[in-house]
Amino acid sequence: MNARIGVGTKLLGAAAFLSLGALAVFALVVAPPDERQGDAQRLMYVHVPAAWLAYLAFFVTAVASVLWLIPRTRSTTWDLLAGASAEIGVIFTGLALVLGSLWGRPTWGTWWEWDARVTTTAVLFFLYLGYLALRRTGATAQERGTRCAIAALIAFADVPIVHFSVTWWETLHQDATVLDPKLEVNMEGFWMPFTLVWSVFAFTMLYSFLVTVRLRLAELDEGREEKALELAIAERVAVTV
């Protein structure tokens, strides 16, 4: 198996890093500071796309898991794609939580707010950490594929229920908020909304690049194991002969 990364992937990577560079310029220099939140609001240009990317990644994991479970489309690639995408999703969920917390301190006056979206994201983070742990338990490829696909779908279905229950809980007691959590940002002018849209675009490019490389790596890793097995068998045969 050829271990090199193809030209297409390299171009994708270059495009991703160029658009991220442009994002840094838009977010730090071009876009004006928010009227009320000041420069803290600029965190939105990484927080929002990180959260978007997390949801995108878990959606891809769910779709790939379904494709694995359908006998006609079953292929190791779907299983590996599900795993690769979930890994990236977990990283960016963590990033979204940390960035949100950093933003919450100056804006809400607290590092952590038991807001429905934040709480659901935290549960989501742990659900998929469990999924990744399940992937690494050394089952055969076949076993791993089915177990993980089912776990991914349960996690995906659980998220709306968690969100619903937490939202409900939140509406029952609204006294705990320190500052007004509904502090909306006024998206004024051209550069603020443009930068936000651009950030989503740049992060999506980054996701496409990362998932391609991670999938390739997973395939090579899978191939390496098979090759090692073949070699071991060949050695055994040589000894007996």
Place this chain on the structure above:
Amino acid sequence: MTILREALLVAGKDLRIEARSRVALQQIVPFGGIVLIVFAFALDPDRGLLPRVAPGLFWTAVLLASLLSITRSFSIEEANGARDGLRLSGLDGGAIFLGKAAAVALQLLLLEVVLGLGVVVLYDVSVRGVVLIACTTVVATVALAATGTVYGVLAAGLRARETLVPLLVLPAVTPVVLGGTRAFEAALAGVPSDGWPWVQLLAAFAVLAVVAGVLAFGPLLEEDS
């Protein structure tokens, strides 16, 4: 109705093993009890916090103990190739799920009665809204047992399954803890009308978990390993 008969067969087998080995009675119930006492140490009984937070502590204790029940439910299938025996038995996958989940649910109900008495005595809780409490307990237990059994089989036979099951189950059942706690609070506060919507949520969760388990068990048992 064969599926129910098969489920009863599996549940009967698991409960018979528990009746003979007494692991649930001699290990899991005492574990729940000591958790209640640890909570009292952590929260200082003199500050009057315990009666107020009793519903949350009760469900946390149940949840921690349920992790043991779930792990136990699948560790009895490890020895002597029992899992392969179950697979070769010709029983329907859904029936095996229902049977194992029912056995876990029955053990949890027993545990909840004991822990409930413990909460009343140790935390000085005056019980009100018994109907709401009973209904909440039953639906939440079905939800816990069903979700736990699905994850139990996902981790069965794998390396590090004992540590994997808690990590998989806890985030998934957060709505159960939330719903159970709020419904109990409403019952104890004397406003059961606030609690019934949570029972509905728990019931919906339980139905989804049971359906997911019945659907997922077949493919999980048929996989070649």
